[in-house]
Amino acid sequence: MFRSCFSAFIFLASLLPLKGQTVVTQPQKPRRGDTLEVVFYPGATVDAPSAPFFLFYLYGEEGQSESMLLQPEKQKQHYRARFKIKEELSSLELHIINREERIVDSTFRFIIYNPNGQPARNSLARYALAYMDEARDSLLKRELALYPDNYPAWQMYWANQKRLKVFEEFSLRDSVSAFYKALQIAAPQADAGLVYLLAHIYLILGNRDKYLFYLDKLTREYPASPITKKYLSVFKVMELYRQKQLMPRTKRGESPGLTFKGIYKRWQKCILKDYPEYPSAMKIAGEYINKPDVPEKDLLRVFKEQIQRDPDNPKPYFFMAKLYYERFKDRPAAERYLRQARQKYNSAVKPRYFSPYFPRVQKEFEQDLDLYEKYLWKKKRKTSLRKWGRQPLM
Secondary structure, rough: OOHHHHHHHHHHHOOOOOOOOEEEEOOOOEOOOOOOEEEEOOOOOOOOOOOOOEEEEEEOOOOOOEEEEEEEEOOOOOEEEEEOOOOOEEEEEEEEOOOOOOOOOOOOOEEOOOOOEEEOOOOOHHHHOOOHHHHHHHHHHHHHHHOOHHHHHHHHHHHHHHHHHHHOOOOOHHHHHHHHHHHHHOOOOHHHHHHHHHHHHHHHHHHHHHHHHHHHHHHHHHHOEEEEHHHHHOOOOHHHHHOOOOOOOOOOOOOOOOOOHHHHHHHHHHHHHHHOHHHHHHHHHHOOOOOOHHHOHHHHHHHHHHHHOOOOOOHHHHHHHHHHHHHHOOOOHHHHHHHHHHHHHHHHHHOOOOOOOOOOHHHHHHHHHHHHHHHHEEEEEEEEHOOOOOOOOO
């Protein structure tokens, strides 16, 4: 029954472009190496005060991602852009935006195909995030049938199975235990994906020591893997620690490096040292500006890397202003970077740096920028008055 319903759903979904979908692609099933043409039809429901931008999120086989902003060419009543699909891509997400807010309240997702016509590795798993429950379960099963060694997809599958417990009897621990026994029999060669999965298996099975062991192993032995990079950058495990959902106590005789707090700190240092290009690196470096145990050169390297990778992002300029003023005591440099931060913020395409789903983050950044500008100007004015022998007005 469910299979027939899901087939009908897929069939109806394929008809959506004929009923007024606002984005059309050519080819309809893009393959790696193809030149993809994307056409956006605004329609009567879209209020576009300025020309739209195409904001793409590009996802690779192992979960690595990057963003790309294109300004499409206007042709009569639609907007058109073209770009070549890289060989390592597996899926795309598209948002239509203007300079201040999202124009289309939907996310357009596209699966990338291999030359043989099969969906690329990790494409169905990524596409499954747009659905819930049975539809997601079906897509993840198809992904795992094509790529059984896509270990992070197993984690997604088990998480969804846990949700499906409402609709059917299912024992997550039994399923994970059975899968782990199958892994032992198959004895697959270890890689970052397998280590990532083993950590999650032991988390479900409640073996805290093994869980921490494999988290530590992932960072130490596979620092260059896209899976490790993704795991570090999105703070999945570290945010659990922040929220105090996982607060294991240190056992007697246990190495401090294998406590959750120890691994959390080690990962922070690993990000600052080895992955300065990550958005999470900028977040960590911003938190460490006033902590003397982190060298200024490491913080400077992170912010400069962020500026080099994306010179239109106002955030690293703001952190550079704070770093130069608070750590280097260099007011002219601080003021210069603060002016750049303001200029970049005023001219930035906001949704690229501040998610429309979380307007609070943009508001907080704007408040921080305002307060720091007032603070520096106030300090500068007091210094100038003292220089000329005058007292500042209170």
